[in-house]
Amino acid sequence: MTADITLLQGDITTIAADAIVNAANSSLLGGGGVDGAIHRRGGPAILEECREIRRTRFPDGMPAGDAVATTAGRLPARWVIHTVGPVWSAREDRSAVLESAYRRSLEVAAELGAASVVFPAISAGVYGWPAESAAEIAVDTVRSSPFDGAVTFALFSAEMLDHFRAAVVAQNRNRGGNPAG
Known part of the structure; x- marks a missing residue:
């Protein structure tokens, strides 16, 4: 059995789910983009738990490809x-690290007993990952x-939504499923 995938354009902080995935930086202390929005909307309890995780588990920052829950x-x-997703590099293939960010997030979700998870497009914002590749890796890893x-x-733009739709269609075609997604 594989995950049931839904795609939508919207603000990840407004979507009801058991777990929302934060595309965090290694400090876990908030930042810009999705990370900043989650910390602002979620309030100080998230930051408090992140500080404790930094103090006890990741004093030097959480490594790219790993995941923790608060x-x-x-x-x-x-x-x-x-x-924490990887920063895009044209000289070094970091695809395995991006795959790990999705895979570890789903492992943590399963450990928590979560039945629904909402992801952003990890690494596809300020970390510069090309949208088409980010979508393919995300969909393939989740499936x-x-x-x-x-x-x-939950994708931040119509353009990113289109890339994810194309990745779902291509993946369905490759698996012999319904190409419509």
Whole structure:
């Protein structure tokens, strides 16, 4: 069984789910983009737990490709799963690290007992990952994961949504499924 994937354009901080994935930086202390929005909307309880995780588990910062969970604070979710995606590099293939960010997030979701997870397009913002490649890696990794809950990709632009739709169609075609997604 594979995850049921839903795609939508929208603000990840407004979508109800068991877990919302934060495209965090290694400090886990907030930042710009999705990370900043999640910390602002979720409130200080998220930052408090992130500080404790930094103090006890990752004093030098969480490595790219890993994931941890905190409360969701005031978000419409039970948990926030923080993952650090890689910065895009034309000289070094970091695809395995991006795959790991999705895979580890789903492993953490399963450990928590989450039945629904909402992802942003990890690394496809300020970290510069090309949209088409980011979408392909995200969809392929989620579909190959043993996680069997509902997965939603909340994408920040119509263009990113189009890349994810194309990745779902291509993946369905490759698996012999319904090309419409």
